[in-house]
Amino acid sequence: MTHRIAILGASGYTGAELVRLIATHPAMRIVALSADRKAGQAMADVFPFLRHLDLPRLQKIDEIDFSGVDLCFCALPHATTQLVIDGLPRTLKIVDLSADFRLRDVAAYEKWYGQPHAAPELQAEAVYGLTEFYRDQIRGARLVAGTGCNAATGQYALRPLISAGVIDLDRILIDLKAGVSGAGRSLKENLLHAELSEGTHAYSAGGKHRHLGEFDQEFSLLAGRPVHVQFTPHLTPMNRGILANVYVDGDAAQIHATLAAAYAAEPFIQVLPLGQLPSTRDIRGSNFCHIGVIGDRIAGRAMVVATLDNLTKGSSGQAIQNANLMLGVEETAGLTLAPIFP
Structure with missing residues (x-):
């Protein structure tokens, strides 16, 4: 069966990746396919x-006949999607x-995004889209909310460790490096080649x-x-x-064993042998996440390193993985392409 999308x-960028x-x-x-300024x-x-x-051809959203659509991906800017989805047919998978x-908490949304939630009744039915941890809920969902790409990377490194109680929960530090496509395609002065290349800087630091x-x-x-x-993320x-370099207090061997066991059956999560660390070059353009663990010279400390492609496993690939579940399709369908190298 072919599903209409x-x-x-x-x-x-995420629309093109889809x-x-x-x-x-x-x-x-x-x-x-829809676009605003590029409609037509x-x-x-x-x-x-x-x-x-x-x-x-690209068209305005209000020109689309959704009666002929089985599932809709919304790759729209933040703070615009709530009203758009609120106006879509309630039978449409999204x-x-x-x-x-x-x-989930609309007050938390207002705190972090600076404006009231515009569709709280829809928020109540939305399922968080970190596929490996919400599969059962996603299969039966009508509305799935994709994760942030940074948030997904940190969670892949930490969720099994928190669940197993093998690290100190009050001493977790995530030092993350992100590619520029995560900032979207809109023109921004600080993303010009002359201003971004040959340098790296922290942004939204200090808990912001x-x-x-x-x-x-x-x-x-x-x-x-x-x-x-x-x-602290860095561009x-x-x-x-x-x-993401994730610094934790715990035994490196136990941390590695916990992650290896948690992800042993996961098709897109690869846990490297203890002491090996991953690189962004090894997952580029793919739906894979690689995780490595290494101990520190100071006893009882370890570093977990997780890497993924922000446009694929961190966004559009994750979205298709979720859509496959929602449509009853094999979860890995369309997503097993090898990373691009060099």
């Missing part, structure tokens, strides 16, 4: 790397890639990054008590990729 916000992945998906066909244009004009595909439904809301929500739920991690001059 719409992508809202197809002119952005198109790239769905192009070879055995059970999905794109029937509608051919996708090949917006993204020439997709010119070999036979795709519908995977949202924005931040608009990630936080919005993905801390997801860390607080998910880690505290796992632990059964408040867990607040220290988190690096690479197009794709996230690498």
Whole structure:
């Protein structure tokens, strides 16, 4: 069976990544693509790397006939998706890639995103989209909220350790490096080549990054008590990729064994042998997450390193993995492509 797919916000990076992945998906066909400023244009004009595909032209959202759509991906900017989804048919399956439904507590959403939640009744039905940990809920969901890419990386490194109680929950530090595509495709002065290249800088430091809301929500739920991690992201001059160095107190061998056991059956999570550390170059363009563990010279301390592609496993690939579950398709369908190297 072929499922009919719409992508809202197809002119952005995550929208283009969805198109790239769905192009070879055995059970999905794109029937509608939306854009705002680029409505009316051919996708090949917006993204020439997709010119070999036979795709519908970009159009305004209100021009799409959703009666012919089985599932809709929303790759729209944060703080716009709530009202858009609220206006879509209630029978339509939706995977949202924005931040608009990630936080279950609408007060927490207002705290981190600076405005009231515009669709609290929809928030009540949204399922958090970290696939490996919410599979059962995602299979039966109508609305799935994709995670933040930074939040996903940190959670893959830490969730099994928190659940197993093998680390000190009050001494967790996440030092993360992120590629520039995570900032979106809109023109920004600080993302110009001359201003970004040949340098790396911290941003949203000091507990200000919005993905801390997801860390607080998910880690505290796992632990059964408040867990607040220290988190500093850095913007690096690479197009794709996230690498998180997570510093914890615990035994390195026990930490590695816990992660290896937790992810042994996961098709997209690879735990490296103890002492080996991953690189962003090894997951580029793929739906894989690689995790490594190494001990410190100071006894009782360890570092967990997790890396994934922010546009794939951190966003669009994760979205398709969730959509596969929602549609009753093999979870790995369309997502087993090898990383790009070099």
